[in-house]
Amino acid sequence: MPRDTVTAAVLLIGDELLSGRTKDANLGHIADRLTAVGIEVREARLVPDVEDEIVAALNALRARYDYVFTTGGIGPTHDDITADAVARALGVGISVNDEAVAVMRARYETLELNEARLRMARIPHGATLIDNPVSAAPGFHIANVFVMAGVPRIMQAMLESIIPVLDHGRPVLSRSVRVDTGEGNLAAPLKAIQARYDTVSLGSYPFQESGRFGSNIVLRSKDEVALEQAEAEVRAMAADLVAMDLPAPKAWT
């Protein structure tokens, strides 16, 4: 029987994400995939390639959530320091891992397994490798920490190999209802609906389309019956508001 709630945090590592040079594309994907399998992402942090920062963030997150997923910093260059930071955070040693070397030797074939490439085989003691079907460098997991590559295509492949071994909670179900009026008009009736459903979370996400304003109401719950009842109420609210033909807002709200 699955646990009711399984939580996770995401730790994105890399100077390039904070300088703006690279726009992160990993968090959204990880959030989508984990949400779909019943793991709730509760927090995310972005830190630079600075060991003290990685260690501090990792220790804060791994103490608090069931799982922590990191991206970035596992390549062969001097700025790839994630494995060392993870080892330090967990208080374990780190050295070249025979299994990782064997995987890389098979993949590289004629290439020299030089010091830089061997650096990618440095894995914290006690960790299990995560298969990398795209590239050579393995990811790894140790305790509740999963260390993945930063290149999206590689990260995505690693995540798919991780998901089957994770505990999954009951998935959060969601529904979306479009309401064609400004948030300022729907806020009061929406709040009244929220007050009647303590197991359903209602969020309002405004949009603009062809000069008209509206909002998508997103309902989220693990209780399908309550979710459907709340959805019916939101749909009735939307119809009532449109029938009232309120003055069209000139702004978002």
Next chain:
Amino acid sequence: MPRDTVTAAVLLIGDELLSGRTKDANLGHIADRLTAVGIEVREARLVPDVEDEIVAALNALRARYDYVFTTGGIGPTHDDITADAVARALGVGISVNDEAVAVMRARYETLELNEARLRMARIPHGATLIDNPVSAAPGFHIANVFVMAGVPRIMQAMLESIIPVLDHGRPVLSRSVRVDTGEGNLAAPLKAIQARYDTVSLGSYPFQESGRFGSNIVLRSKDEVALEQAEAEVRAMAADLVAMDLPAPKAWT
């Protein structure tokens, strides 16, 4: 004379960013703009619409960095709780702000300024409004915290009105050099260059293009002379590596 270093953190607020429903588009933009004006984004966090989480993250970040920029949670619906969380974090009261009401009354014209819309005028005591040229709800800043909308177009407009009033540090200059070989080949000479320049940060960002692997080396520094010297060394390294005609890697590294 500008300060040498001005630091910032970004706090992105919203359940929808952690469920994957909305892919954040704000951090990359904020990072680009602040980097361009000499403000270094050192950390970012994403938290859900939960007051305790917003308060804890805000207090951690505002104590540590010169500025904190938040996005999201300033609309009229019940899930918009950023203003209350900021007031609690800073230990100040919050109530309907006359100036914000006047701004909204001018904008809404014929619309009713109902309780929900007035909710957007609730501003922590001691805060200064941030103009919102797109929509009605103002942002605000109090102490070193700048509270902005979550809708990208509105956030961007607010940010532009904030930037002129900020302290700016000396900008970090950057250069990028493309190297057409795998990271495993360039790691050792790149590390040697890094060891000679303690004021220049060298990052390696691998790419794949038409089946061939390479890496963009990004050099960042406030010292233009050192930056140019290091760039010349990286360019020489790139030429040497290509001339060596090393076996083409079959993988990223």
